[in-house]
Amino acid sequence: MQSEQYDRQLTPSQKKAVSHIEGPLLVIAGPGSGKTRVITYRIAALIDSSVLPKNICAITFTNKAAEQMRQRTDALGTPTGAHISTFHSLCVRILRQYAAQANIKSNFSIYNDSDQTRCIKQATKDCGIDKKNFPPSRCLNTISSLKNSLIDTEPFEAQADDFFSKTLSKIYNRYQQILTENNALDFDDLLTKTAILLHKNKTVCSQLSNRFKFLLIDEYQDTNHAQYTIAKELASAHNNICATGDPDQSIYRWRGADIRNILDFENDWPDAVTIKLEENFRSTPNILEAADKLISKNKNRKQKVLIPTKPKGHDISVTSFDDEHEEALGIADQIKKLIKQKTTLNDIAIFYRINAQSRSLEEAFIKNKIPYQIIRGVEFYNRKEIRDMLAYLKVLANPADQIALLRVINTPARGIGKTTITKVLNFAASHKISLFDGLKKVEQISSLSKAPKTKIAVFVNMLEQFKADSSGKVGPLTERIFIESGLQNSFKAAGSEGSDAIENVNELINAIHAYDQQTEEPSLVDYLQQISLFSDTDTYDPSGQRIALMTLHAAKGLEFENVFIIGVEEGLLPHERSADDDDELEEERRLLFVGITRAKANLNITYARYRTIRGQFLRTIPSQFLFELGIDITPSDSELPEDHHDDGYYYDESTSQLPPQFKKNQLVRHEVFGLGRVQKYNDMGENSTATVKFNTGHIKTLMLKYTKLEKIKNL
DNA sequence: AAAACATACATTTTT
């Protein structure tokens, strides 16, 4: 690429960011400011100034973003060879290369959520702890945040001084032990082990930071402490770190993302140059004005402006509906109108807070014959048949992977039942060998009769044969397993129910063939480690003529002409779990901000007055964010509820004045829920709400004009 | 050992 070429295509500040080659650089860039463009051109500019591509490492937030960046740098005429990937993929690569130094085996399995849950349940059980007091999800969350803060088992054990921490420490220890026994790492381990390796092993650290002389990190606002450490270590030798991000778009706090990483960049790298990109090339001024109004309500924030460059467009629209079905049908109607106006379907996206909200949309779209695609986390890889197939591959790649082995040992049914497995497990435990080795020594297990022994021998023999065929390309092996394991036949026998499964496995096989062709040195271990980091979000096809449905989180980094954001109601957006924490509430606000700023031309916000939540038809409360956006949500008389008094809400016609105000901790009484304390009061004029924790344990957000809350004096 | 049934349980967002 010639420098004149990007001269014409970049604004002055973008150009400045591109041409600042050496030393630490922070690019604070608002939405739609051409941030990705800057990184892409920067890679090209580095290569222009004769930096070798292999010395460049760019880190993106998703695989999808990495893929796009590769394509774009290629399009600029850049030779391929720059390492562009997510943090997790980079870590897999590093850990495999330096497995010995990291004290692991390079053929490790990567455990996902459900694998983790199994391990944590086992760990809790092994420690003799009641899972009712220490629920798996809670333990996993805590352990995850420990790992993200780089707190290993020993230091945690040392600092644990209360009952909860001490018990959790036991579980944490055993959990890590189980992972080691299975030769497995969880998602957090990938980051943690890499961070610790880089931090402790100066040889490895200097080798890698010499390999990656230029480090570029996108979406820096969403890095957690482990990722931060990795970045810092990798850049330690040369200081050539370029981070880009937008604190207002930080939406992954729950995953350990620490917004301070970006806010403190200038402290961490004292000679850092900071460039702000505040011009927005994506949205109309109308949309940006709304976005700014909303985000300004965040207190913990550096002031930033969004400068529109587009001409004035349509105002944002807010529509209310009776319930989620009406909402979906209403949107379908609007979309049909858009289609009549020659809008193409891939110019339309619908965002929601939680995946469950997609259901009513699907129904409405099927009814109206509108083509759509749902962008969801890991749908495909969560299918039973896919997980079964992958489990076979995992066992071959990593025989120590007991979870995978237990999954396939009797799938399809081959007469190796629970009692048999328990006997082998006991044998393996008493001889301190893995389950797989136990199966191999089945002849020595005296408690087993002849029939199960033979069945196990046949199974082991089958795996050994697969194993002999497991080097090089993965596709042929997968096909062989599908047939010879008996899985295909079991699906055929299941009739119409199994035909979907066969189709899905065929899709998997196709994907594996594609992997074989695209990869220089395809290998089973490599394929499995890559696939573990892949999600369906990465398969979104923007060229398809379909409407995109996704969560607000998945919308990050994308843009559409027409955006619908649905279910903007208290409890949903902001989500109820953020009600009692101001930081979390601010994150919810940022989430909506991200959604709003995806829209290029038309933004439609909707909410429903009633919504079915967990099977219950409940009156909703319009989101406080609507109020903050300056949107009048006063319902007209015809919209007021008449026959739904299900949740204790009612409308008192006599209260034409403003509802009473409350202070935090005010003791109150509610007709239905009884006594409670106000946790939070939201002054929204007529639409003010109070979040109350009742003695029943329920936490409710109540709209004060509908709900009679009696103030009780403290005794 | 598999299927049928019952009951508990959680239920945000994802690499």
Place this chain on the structure above:
DNA sequence: TGTATGTTTT
């Protein structure tokens, strides 16, 4: 509400 696990039946 739906999933996921546990229990009973065949």
